Amino acid sequence: MTSTSFGATFTSDWMRRFAASVTATEDELTRLDQQVGDGDFGVNLSVGVQAALRRLPDKPGPQDEAAAPLEAAASAFLDEIGGTSGPLFGLLLQSLATAAAEAGPALTTPALAAGAASGLAAIQRVGEAAVGDRTLVDALAPVADALRTVPAATPPDRALLTAADAAWQGARDTVRIKARLGRSSYLGDRATGIPDPGAVGVSLLFASGVTVVPTLAPHLQEAGH
Amino acid sequence: MGPYFADDAASLVSDALVGVARAHADLLTLQAEHGYLRARHPAPARRVAVVSGGGAGHEPLHTGFVGTGMLDAACPGRVFASPHNRQIYEASLAVAGSAGVLHVVKNYTGDRINFGIAAERLAHRGVPCARVLVDDDLATESADIAAGRRGTGGTVLIEKILGAAADTGMGLDELAALGTTLTASCRTLAVASAAHTAPTTGAPAFAVPEGAVEYGVGIHGERADHAIQVAGIGSLVEQMTHELLYALAPPAGAQMIVLVNGLGAVTQLELYGIFDALARHLEARGCEVARNLVGNYVTALDMRGFSLTLLVVDDPQTLRYYDAPVRTAVLHW
Numbered sequence: 001m002t003s004t005s006f007g008a009t010f011t012s013d014w015m016r017r018f019a020a021s022v023t024a025t026e027d028e029l030t031r032l033d034q035q036v037g038d039g040d041f042g043v044n045l046s047v048g049v050q051a052a053l054r055r056l057p058d059k060p061g062p063q064d065e066a067a068a069p070l071e072a073a074a075s076a077f078l079d080e081i082g083g084t085s086g087p088l089f090g091l092l093l094q095s096l097a098t099a100a101a102e103a104g105p106a107l108t109t110p111a112l113a114a115g116a117a118s119g120l121a122a123i124q125r126v127g128e129a130a131v132g133d134r135t136l137v138d139a140l141a142p143v144a145d146a147l148r149t150v151p152a153a154t155p156p157d158r159a160l161l162t163a164a165d166a167a168w169q170g171a172r173d174t175v176r177i178k179a180r181l182g183r184s185s186y187l188g189d190r191a192t193g194i195p196d197p198g199a200v201g202v203s204l205l206f207a208s209g210v211t212v213v214p215t216l217a218p219h220l221q222e223a224g225h
Numbered sequence: 226m227g228p229y230f231a232d233d234a235a236s237l238v239s240d241a242l243v244g245v246a247r248a249h250a251d252l253l254t255l256q257a258e259h260g261y262l263r264a265r266h267p268a269p270a271r272r273v274a275v276v277s278g279g280g281a282g283h284e285p286l287h288t289g290f291v292g293t294g295m296l297d298a299a300c301p302g303r304v305f306a307s308p309h310n311r312q313i314y315e316a317s318l319a320v321a322g323s324a325g326v327l328h329v330v331k332n333y334t335g336d337r338i339n340f341g342i343a344a345e346r347l348a349h350r351g352v353p354c355a356r357v358l359v360d361d362d363l364a365t366e367s368a369d370i371a372a373g374r375r376g377t378g379g380t381v382l383i384e385k386i387l388g389a390a391a392d393t394g395m396g397l398d399e400l401a402a403l404g405t406t407l408t409a410s411c412r413t414l415a416v417a418s419a420a421h422t423a424p425t426t427g428a429p430a431f432a433v434p435e436g437a438v439e440y441g442v443g444i445h446g447e448r449a450d451h452a453i454q455v456a457g458i459g460s461l462v463e464q465m466t467h468e469l470l471y472a473l474a475p476p477a478g479a480q481m482i483v484l485v486n487g488l489g490a491v492t493q494l495e496l497y498g499i500f501d502a503l504a505r506h507l508e509a510r511g512c513e514v515a516r517n518l519v520g521n522y523v524t525a526l527d528m529r530g531f532s533l534t535l536l537v538v539d540d541p542q543t544l545r546y547y548d549a550p551v552r553t554a555v556l557h558w
Contacts, residue, residue, distance in 0.1 A: 078346060079311045084338045087310050091345055098349065126341035 006107040006156050008064030011100070012056055014160075015073045018208035019049035025204065028216045033197040041197040044086040051076035066107040070097035085198050088123050088136065089205070095119030109159040113147035116163065120144045134177040136198030139170035143206055160209030167203035168219045171195045195220055228427030229526075237424060238281040238303055245288050249554045252292040260308070261300045261316035262291045266552075268392040272324035273400055274298070275391050276317050277384060278340075279331050280305040282421075283444055285555045286380060286523045292553035295388035296329075297322075304424055304526070305445040307335030313343035318352065325353030325397045329384055329404065331376025332360035333445075355397050357404030359383055361413045361534065363472050364441025364449060377444050378486045378523045378534040379411040382547070385556060389549035410537040412472050414465045416449075417442045417488060417530025424526070444488070444525040462502040465533050470510060475537045480515035481507065482547060484534035489524035491531050496520065503533055516547055522555070 022029075022045050029042030052073035060069065074097050077090030092115075099115030100107050120140045129135040146166035150159045174196040200216060207213050231237040245262065246255035253262050267274070277287045278300030287299035298316040302308040317326040326347065330340045340356060347354040361379030365372075387404055395403070416438040420430040423446070430446040433439055434454075438461065441449035455461050475481070485500040487493075500519045507514055515538055523532070538544055551558060 078314075078342065082309065084335070084342075087339075087342050091342060094346070094349055122345045126338055126345060128337075 005062075007062055007066050007105055008057065008060035008068050009062055010157075011066045011107055012060045012069040014209050015049075015052055015056055015069050017210075017212045018073075018205055019053050021204045021208045021213040022046055022049045022201075024212065024214050025216050029197055029200065032194060032200065032216075035194045037197060040083060041085060041201070044081050044083055045089070045201055048077045048081045048086045048089060049073075051080040063105070065101065065105045066103075067097045067101035070094075070100055084127070085136065085201070088127060088198075089201065091122045091126065092116075092119035092140065092202075092205070095122055107156045108152070109147070109150055109154045109156050110152050112156055112159050112163070113144070113150065116140065116144040116147050132177060134174050134196050136196065136202045138174045138177065138196060139167040139199035139202035142166040142170040143202065157210055160206055164203060164207035164209065167199070167206045171199040171203045172220060174199050227424060228422050229424055234304060234424035238301060241281070241284070242288070242301065245554065249292075252552060252554060256316070256319065259315035260312045261298050261319075262288055263298045263316065263320055264291050264293060264296065266293050267297050267320075268293060270394040271297075271391050272322045272394050273391050273397050274317070274320040274322045274326045275329060275384070275388055275400075276300070276313065276320060276326055277329040277380070278302070278308045278313060278316075279333070279336050280307060280445065282526045283523050285521070287384070289522075289555035290381065290384055290388075290553045292551070292557075294392055294549060294551035295384055295553050295556065302335075307333065307339045310339045310342035310346070313340055314346045317343060317347055317354065318350065321347075321352050325355070327387065327391070327397060327400050327404070328354065328356045329380065329387065330356055330358050331380055332358050332373055333375065334372055336376075353397050355401035357383065357387065357401055357408065359404075359408050359411075361408060361411045362441075362443070363412045363414045363469060365443070366472070375443055377415065378413040378484050378532045379408070379536060381486075381518070381522045381556075382411065382482055382484060382534065382536050383407050385551060386543060386546045388551065389546035392549065406539070407536065407543070410473065410539055411534065412469050413484075413486075413532050413534040414469055415442045415444070415486075415488065415530055415532035416440050416461065416465070417525075417528050418455075419490070419529035420448070421446050421489060421526035421528040438530070442488075442525070442528070442530055444523060444528075446525055446528065458498065459502050462499055462533070463506050466503055466506040466510075469533060469535050470507075470512070473535060473537055475512060475535075477511050478513065479511075480513045480538040480544070482516040482536040482538060482544075483507070483514055483518075484522065484532075484536075485517070485519045486523055486532045486534065487521040488528040488530035488532065489521065490527040490529040491521075493520060496531060499531055499533075507535075515544060 033041035074093035096115035103111035359376035360374040362375035
């Protein structure tokens with residue numbers, strides 16, 4: 001497999017699959033957020049992916065740089081979503097775009113690892129959230145950890161599978177956490193039992209690297225793989 | 226028409242922005258697409274742009290302080306709601322100086338996050354950015370409040386002084402450090418005898434018992450954690466002054482810049498009486514009122530309340546910055 005297989009066509013398809021996953025699961029995301037947040041997360045994420053679709057290059061060629069579609073999605077999330085969790089996804093996408101641009105025209109596994117790590121750092125700086133605070137950090141930190149240990153020569157689609165597994169596990173683990181930050185922090189024990197919607201959104205992003213996610217339920221049930 | 230002289234809660238802010246730009250066209254311009262006001266004539270020596278913003282409803286903060294010698298841009302959100310990161314990012318990019326942008330941020334979670342996202346985006350674009358977090362509200366000083374003290378009235382004094390320092394060509398890190406030092410020497414306490422009118426319902430946001438004040442209100446219509454009965458204005462001001470001095474622990478003979486600030490529905494007549502009481506209590510405790518501002522500077526829509534801000538002058542240069550020329554809609558000397 002040549003490196004150009006992971007150019008702009010791949011990242012553009014990734015963002016389109018992410019949009020399809022969010023659209024397919026929007027109602028499930030809304031129901032989760034109605035139980036632990038203010039209920040607008042599904043809609044916000046949906047607004048973000050629709051804006052991203054409008055900004056994605058029409059037909060990227062195989063030689064186009066992998067960073068461009070990620071950058072387009074990042075600015076859509078940063079500019080066009082209200083509230084705070086949507087723009088935080090924009091920061092993650094922006095970090096992935098920066099790392100991809102630094103790596104060269106094609107996406108690489110080390111670039112994914114670097115982008116996830118710097119995205120995590122940016123989100124933590126801005127949101128002042130630590131692991132265990134029941135936020136999207138609880139899915140993204142395991143992703144960064146998992147990608148760090150994937151061999152550099154691994155094709156990025158394989159690395160994204162590993163990242164998705166780590167994210168889903170992190171999202172499932174949030175059901176046991178009592179919130180300290182964000183809207184769910186007002187609910188105390190009532191939020192336990194329900195996964196954090198932001199962490200689920202991170203899982204959707206990485207899982208969409210390989211496939212469209214039609215429904216959340218199978219991924220949120222314990223046991224996993 | 227709603228409870229305010231505007232067609233609805235949303236147009237209250239957007240109409241005012243256009244009006245501010247029209248009224249002060251010599252000082253500032255409105256960037257309508259991204260929703261920020263920008264100074265027309267920043268000092269030529271300024272290398273770091275000073276940008277602030279926050280929820281609307283606190284006018285004249287921040288729009289009234291855009292101009293020469295103070296803010297290069299202000300980003301208003303909706304009433305009592307943080308501006309969007311895009312407004313802050315676009316404003317900062319547009320006004321950034323050769324040495325970057327300083328964000329002056331009142332300590333509220335939404336403002337912290339949105340200014341923080343904008344700062345990350347600026348870093349991504351290679352624009353140096355630093356933040357001064359203003360957290361002067363004494364009423365929210367408690368180990369139980371994880372979010373920390375709120376940012377309130379002291380913001381005006383800090384923006385004035387930082388603006389003058391920026392006009393000397395001061396660098397980004399030095400400005401941020403100065404802002405942190407000023408904030409550490411500045412505390413505010415606010416009381417209200419009646420809540421603001423909620424723009425959506427037209428009803429008072431909360432009820433205050435007869436003859437009492439909410440002691441320690443916020444500027445977003447947050448009620449205080451307790452109300453106290455008021456025996457007289459002198460004793461109320463004395464209690465507030467005592468608590469501010471206890472928190473600041475100024476050295477004997479300390480000079481102070483004081484702000485007596487109306488929260489929206491208090492008359493200038495009342496504010497000057499309050500200022501006199503404050504000055505007498507400060508002098509009785511050996512403090513010198515070196516400079517003063519008395520008026521409506523940081524409001525909470527039409528809340529009937531006032532705040533007292535003391536900024537202890539640790540360095541004579543602070544007064545020189547305060548006295549330096551400024552030309553904005555509200556402060557001009």
